[in-house]
Amino acid sequence: MEIATAEFGALGTNARVMVLDAQALPDALDAVRRQLQAIDAACSRFRPDSELSRVNEAGGQTVAISPLLTQALEVALRASRLTDGIVDPTIGDALLRLGYSSDFASLARHGAALPWAVYTSPGWQMIDLDAGAGTVRIPPGARLDLGATAKAFAADLAAARAYAAAGQGVLVSLGGDIAVAGAAPLEGWTIRITDDCRSAFDAPGQTIAIRSGGVATSSTTVRRWMRGGATLHHILDPATGLPAPEHWRTVSVAAGSCTDANIASTAAIVLGDRAPAWLAERRLPARLVGVDELVLCVAGWPVEVRPVSHWRPSADPLSLQLASSIDALEEPHPGRRGRFPAELLESDALGSGELAR
Amino acid sequence: MAGACQRVIEPETIRGCPFEDHPSSVNSYRILSLFQSMMASFKDMNRAEQQERIRRRDDDVRRLRRLTVVAGVLGIGVFGTASLVAASSQPGRAIAATGTAGSPAVQSSSFTSQPSFQPPAEVPFRGRSRAMAVSGGS
Numbered sequence: 001m002e003i004a005t006a007e008f009g010a011l012g013t014n015a016r017v018m019v020l021d022a023q024a025l026p027d028a029l030d031a032v033r034r035q036l037q038a039i040d041a042a043c044s045r046f047r048p049d050s051e052l053s054r055v056n057e058a059g060g061q062t063v064a065i066s067p068l069l070t071q072a073l074e075v076a077l078r079a080s081r082l083t084d085g086i087v088d089p090t091i092g093d094a095l096l097r098l099g100y101s102s103d104f105a106s107l108a109r110h111g112a113a114l115p116w117a118v119y120t121s122p123g124w125q126m127i128d129l130d131a132g133a134g135t136v137r138i139p140p141g142a143r144l145d146l147g148a149t150a151k152a153f154a155a156d157l158a159a160a161r162a163y164a165a166a167g168q169g170v171l172v173s174l175g176g177d178i179a180v181a182g183a184a185p186l187e188g189w190t191i192r193i194t195d196d197c198r199s200a201f202d203a204p205g206q207t208i209a210i211r212s213g214g215v216a217t218s219s220t221t222v223r224r225w226m227r228g229g230a231t232l233h234h235i236l237d238p239a240t241g242l243p244a245p246e247h248w249r250t251v252s253v254a255a256g257s258c259t260d261a262n263i264a265s266t267a268a269i270v271l272g273d274r275a276p277a278w279l280a281e282r283r284l285p286a287r288l289v290g291v292d293e294l295v296l297c298v299a300g301w302p303v304e305v306r307p308v309s310h311w312r313p314s315a316d317p318l319s320l321q322l323a324s325s326i327d328a329l330e331e332p333h334p335g336r337r338g339r340f341p342a343e344l345l346e347s348d349a350l351g352s353g354e355l356a357r
Numbered sequence: 358m359a360g361a362c363q364r365v366i367e368p369e370t371i372r373g374c375p376f377e378d379h380p381s382s383v384n385s386y387r388i389l390s391l392f393q394s395m396m397a398s399f400k401d402m403n404r405a406e407q408q409e410r411i412r413r414r415d416d417d418v419r420r421l422r423r424l425t426v427v428a429g430v431l432g433i434g435v436f437g438t439a440s441l442v443a444a445s446s447q448p449g450r451a452i453a454a455t456g457t458a459g460s461p462a463v464q465s466s467s468f469t470s471q472p473s474f475q476p477p478a479e480v481p482f483r484g485r486s487r488a489m490a491v492s493g494g495s
Contacts, residue, residue, distance in 0.1 A: 190487065200491075
């Protein structure tokens, strides 16, 4: 049986569909396309004719919405509940203030300085969603952005749809948010984990495999733009309305669904040094790449090179917290040299807990 | 008198007192009679108690059998329900439905109402074949 693959552009990124049986590809592809079109029409912040834009422009009025947008909003609100508001769909206005006002492909990468101000998003609790009645109301002036959840949710839905249509195991990747459904190949669905979803299969990173659920990666290295000489990225801390401080450059998470994986990877970027313990506590296998390119694997995520078993934490609270949650530390990619060179990873210098800063 | 007291006592005489004129003998026979009736009652009681115990044991066995059957049925029910819930929470097995505007929607309660994160059924493992997809920031 030969695995068939197709790619096309969707949701401002690239979509990749893989099916275990080549003959089933057209049916799977058709199902995925229809699902993604429906999601785009419902959830896009950049399409003036989308349902979400209608909600954002309603000026505090109650708006009737489709079952699909209702589900997408339920997913976004669940994400907020699961992360105590670290992932919050009411950051739409903050993104606009930072200049992220159009599809990223057409966004000017450089621009004049913005009128900076510390801004707090209205908060997800202000969203009045009546799922039974199919209505939603948000405060006047608030704007919703479903970027943190809608794409992964779309991948899950598309994979389920494609599997139902094709009757064969499928993988759907939407800009690096990957969902699988049905039977997997014997060796599992093989996935390259890297910074940028547009990278080649041999880009620096790690190759893993999964048989069910989903994998998602959030990174501050993509979707970056400059305003007034300051570099911005798209993962905001709702508490400040500003890009989250860059502790991790990339976080990849595996979960029972792509949606959950993406919620967790986004939250981990915002959580910073608290992320390893937070992920381990939730039994979510994850790979975290620091801005210094040190790689941490937690909750059973496979280690690419070798574990540093002799690393001992210092009495520093952060170091102890990391020690309780980290399965292993990875050597930085040979092509990159971070703050901790490879030879240091095997030396006794690690006994001081320096790695944990 | 002493001779009278030495008479062989026939079993049937125990029921009455043939020696009204000899109070001590009468008392002896009364005591003997009482003792023998007590022994008989005791035997009867033992028998009754034994029967009661057998009855109780039979009741216990019956109750245990009934409990086993109920527990079995409950166990099968709970296991079946858990299996159904687990199966329905798999994205690939979500129940398909159609939205009002004709747009395809999937009733996937696992994405909207699960009260906690859903860890993977199996942790990722090292990929041994050529990568098929890339997961990275977008």
